[in-house]
Amino acid sequence: MAQEGISFKHVRQYFMLKDRGKVQAVEALGGVSLEIKKTQFIALVGPSGCGKTTLLNIAAGLVTPQSGVALLNGKPPAAGRPDVAYMLARDAMLPWRTAIGNVEYGLELRGEGRAARRERARELLNAVGLGRYENAYRSELSHGMRQRVALARTFALKSEILLMDEPYGALDIHLKIQLGELLLQLWDKDRRTIMFVTHDLHEAISLADRVIVMCPNPGRVIADVEVPLERPRSLSELQTDNRYHELYSRIWSLMSHEYKH
Numbered sequence: 060m061a062q063e064g065i066s067f068k069h070v071r072q073y074f075m076l077k078d079r080g081k082v083q084a085v086e087a088l089g090g091v092s093l094e095i096k097k098t099q100f101i102a103l104v105g106p107s108g109c110g111k112t113t114l115l116n117i118a119a120g121l122v123t124p125q126s127g128v129a130l131l132n133g134k135p136p137a138a139g140r141p142d143v144a145y146m147l148a149r150d151a152m153l154p155w156r157t158a159i160g161n162v163e164y165g166l167e168l169r170g171e172g173r174a175a176r177r178e179r180a181r182e183l184l185n186a187v188g189l190g191r192y193e194n195a196y197r198s199e200l201s202h203g204m205r206q207r208v209a210l211a212r213t214f215a216l217k218s219e220i221l222l223m224d225e226p227y228g229a230l231d232i233h234l235k236i237q238l239g240e241l242l243l244q245l246w247d248k249d250r251r252t253i254m255f256v257t258h259d260l261h262e263a264i265s266l267a268d269r270v271i272v273m274c275p276n277p278g279r280v281i282a283d284v285e286v287p288l289e290r291p292r293s294l295s296e297l298q299t300d301n302r303y304h305e306l307y308s309r310i311w312s313l314m315s316h317e318y319k320h
């Protein structure tokens with residue numbers, strides 16, 4: 060049987076960078092190995108340029124690594140695989156479609172029939188609390204509502220693997236918590252394997268089963284920390300939970316120690 064989940068083995072990725080006439084190699088990923096079990100939720104954190112997006116792009120089949128092996132549910136990455144969904148940074152709504160039209164969009168691309176995709180989209184819009192807004196356009200929705208539409212669109216796809224690149228990067232703390240809660244509710248009902256990239260260590264700990272810390276030059280994994288907080292989790296309650304803050308301090312000191320060298 061093909062191995063389920065996501066596996067990276069010794070993945071290396073260089074980019075050639077031109078600087079004042081000279082060409083230099085940037086080691087975006089210097090031999091990354093990582094195993095993610097099926098239905099596990101992992102968060103990838105680390106400073107800008109440590110290769111988080113590159114690793115997701117490799118998983119999505121958008122970038123082919125120079126060496127090493129990546130496998131998703133036992134198969135090599137390929138763009139457009141129906142079992143893999145990629146939610147990009149600050150995912151935007153298509154302005155010429157209504158909210159429900161946006162949620163249906165991915166299903167339509169995958170050839171789902173009209174009635175089935177409408178029903179699925181409606182179910183997801185209800186789940187993110189936007190049932191009343193199905194006919195609203197982008198300009199009629201707040202920033203947070205648009206992000207909820209994007210979340211509904213991602214979950215409407217039955218893809219087993221979700222790759223999420225800083226989906227809530229630009230939002231304020233309250234909205235981040237609200238959307239994080241929604242994401243966990245959807246995931247609790249319908250477990251997927253998730254790789255969630257964020258700059259925000261608080262967000263990483265509150266959402267994930269495991270926090271993977273990366274470091275640049277070359278991009279590599281420097282820590283892999285289990286999050287032993289029980290589920291279902293209430294993100295607003297976690298804000299005052301000592302165990303959450305202790306984990307934060309532990310991972311933070313690991314990170315700051317490594318970044319000094």
Ligand SMILES: Nc1ncnc2c1ncn2[C@@H]1O[C@H](COP(=O)(O)OP(=O)(O)OP(=O)(O)O)[C@@H](O)[C@H]1O
Pocket residue numbers: 074075076085086087105106107108109110111112113114278
């Ligand atoms: N297409 C590309 N061409 C050249 N260099 C690239 C390319 N993509 C990424 N890089 C380089 O690879 C390194 C890792 O980039 P990547 O985007 O993966 O980092 P990141 O961890 O996602 O950063 P951020 O947190 O800022 O999004 C950087 O040094 C970047 O300049």
Ligand SMILES: [Mg+2]
Pocket residue numbers: 111112113224
């Ligand atoms: Mg990035």
